[in-house]
Amino acid sequence: MNNAVVYPKNTSKSVTARALAVLGAFTVAEPSLTLSHLARIAGLPIATVFRLAAELEEGGFLDRDDAGRYSLGVKLWEMGLLTPVHGHLREIAMPFLLNLQYDCREIVQLAVRDGVDAIYVEKLTSEESVPVQSRIGARIPLHATGVGKTLLAYSPESFIEVVLEMQLPRYTEDTLTNKRALAKDLAAIKAQGFARSHQEYLMGSTSVAAPVLVNGVIRASIGIVNYTAREDLDTCVPALLHAATGLGKRLEEIES
Amino acid sequence: MNNAVVYPKNTSKSVTARALAVLGAFTVAEPSLTLSHLARIAGLPIATVFRLAAELEEGGFLDRDDAGRYSLGVKLWEMGLLTPVHGHLREIAMPFLLNLQYDCREIVQLAVRDGVDAIYVEKLTSEESVPVQSRIGARIPLHATGVGKTLLAYSPESFIEVVLEMQLPRYTEDTLTNKRALAKDLAAIKAQGFARSHQEYLMGSTSVAAPVLVNGVIRASIGIVNYTAREDLDTCVPALLHAATGLGKRLEEIES
DNA sequence: CGAGATTTTTCATTCAGTGAAAAGAAATAT
DNA sequence: ATATTTCTTTTCACTGAATGAAAAATCTCG
Secondary structure (H helix, E strand, O other), X not given: OOOOOOOOOOOOOOHHHHHHHHHHOOOOOOOEEOHHHHHHHHOOOHHHHHHHHHHHHHOOOEEEOOOOOEEEOHHHHHHHHHOHHHHHHHHHHHHHHHHHXXXXXXXXXXXXXXXXXXXXXXXXXXXXXXXXXXXXXOXXXXXXXXXXXXXXXXXXXXXXXXXXXXXXXXXXOOOOOOHHHHHHHHHHHHHHOOEEEEOOOOOOOEEEEEEEEEOOEEEEEEEEEEOOOOOOHHHHHHXXXXXXXXXXXXXXXXXX | OOOOOOOOOOOOXXXXXXXXXXXXXXXXXXXXXXXXXXXXXXXXXXXXXXXXXXXXXXXXXXXXOOOOOEEEOHHHHHHHOOOHHHHHHHHHHHHHHHHHHHHHOOEEEEEEEEOOEEEEEEEEOOOOOOOHHHOOOOEEEOOOOHHHHHHHHOOOHHHHHHHHHOOOOOOOOOOOOOHHHHHHHHHHHHHHOOEEEEOOOOOOOXXXXXXXXXXXXXXXXXXXXXXXXXXXXXXXXXXXXXXXXHHHHHHHHHHO
């Protein structure tokens, strides 16, 4: 239609896979779709999508507005809340993040590692502006940004090796793409207990980040970011470390 | 097994419905299940669930840990973020809630109406304690609690009628279950622009709540709650109203 | 009003999904 | 250690649920 993107004809056969493809058609950019558009993206015949969508709607997984446009249903949101990443991390982390935000009044982020990416699980900001790059659920590279590097630095050596061997994309002039330089930085992070990053991913952004360790194993990372670079984030480090270790201890408590 | 609950044998036939039943088997109480348990709850043959679960896992909708226990997958959480209730409400509301929390340091809640219930979309608290009744995603009655009554008060008359005619459950001595009394309270709420509630749902909890109006139509409600009752919440009302109207205006801006 | 696009319904065909049962693993009791 | 129970995985012959092309109904907009 408006873009020339060719969506892959869905060759998978199972009904379930098709239904999931329908759900998977929605994106941040297009969170609401018409039937035909939905079918096009999912790579399925319209009639098929029509039937599947009706069932998904029946189950509350899809919503349909008066105009007939589909969007993901509340049920999906409710299920997301039952996910460990929410129920067992974000829920518990929230008070710590909130207090940290209260103390330093900067943007506070919580991130976890998922595969070779980091995902933002929570972001607290009192500003109304919305930097899309750091929206909740966004995936960011492990080798740039404070939280990413922290998550990587505390990972098992074997995993670090794997990432170091990858072709690391460059985002800015300061992105660490060189294996030796990155390895050295990771070691420094572990040595001092937190990471610093200055426009390695996004121009004009500065961040500090600390690991959330549960019984010595990295579970998440808390970061403080500033997009104006006028503030000196180092003054926030004590509060940051306090929040990170506090959360780690709390998680140990709960899991014991 | 440990409880005598008889799960309904799933008579629905469609594959999709079965797959959704598998996902629907997870609850806050049991966010992680074994295969057989999962099959029992979903009301489906084990072999069937085994197959479906494998596909759902393939798609990232389910996770399976080393022990073989299933839990809902990250994909589900990510999809929940694309839901309007998150992407188009909680995301935008967050700065307002955060500033409100900063100003009054009480528990701040954001709720929407869904059917004849209210649902908590967000809850900010700096306390580590977790009152389960108000967890995000929890459903609460419209006729008790501040946010519930606010959502109801600003609903169309026709809808209010429907709710008033329902058999309204009593939770505490102070719950308004009487039609006349509730109607009067709703009118008062609209007259003064915000709601007050004192242990109408949960003993020892006090709350104030204000409507988030978008072009005059109720969209959500912001509430402040206190479980210790020592504080006088009235001092927070100005900040509360400021947040609620601020959010309403912001939403109007975005939707225009 | 009519041409183009979108949504909904229908229906004959067939292939994907089914689940009982058997085999294999684990956990638990004796 | 061995038996017993419970849970997980694989197999396979059968069948009815899912399919999608095409027709019908509906909407959209110049």
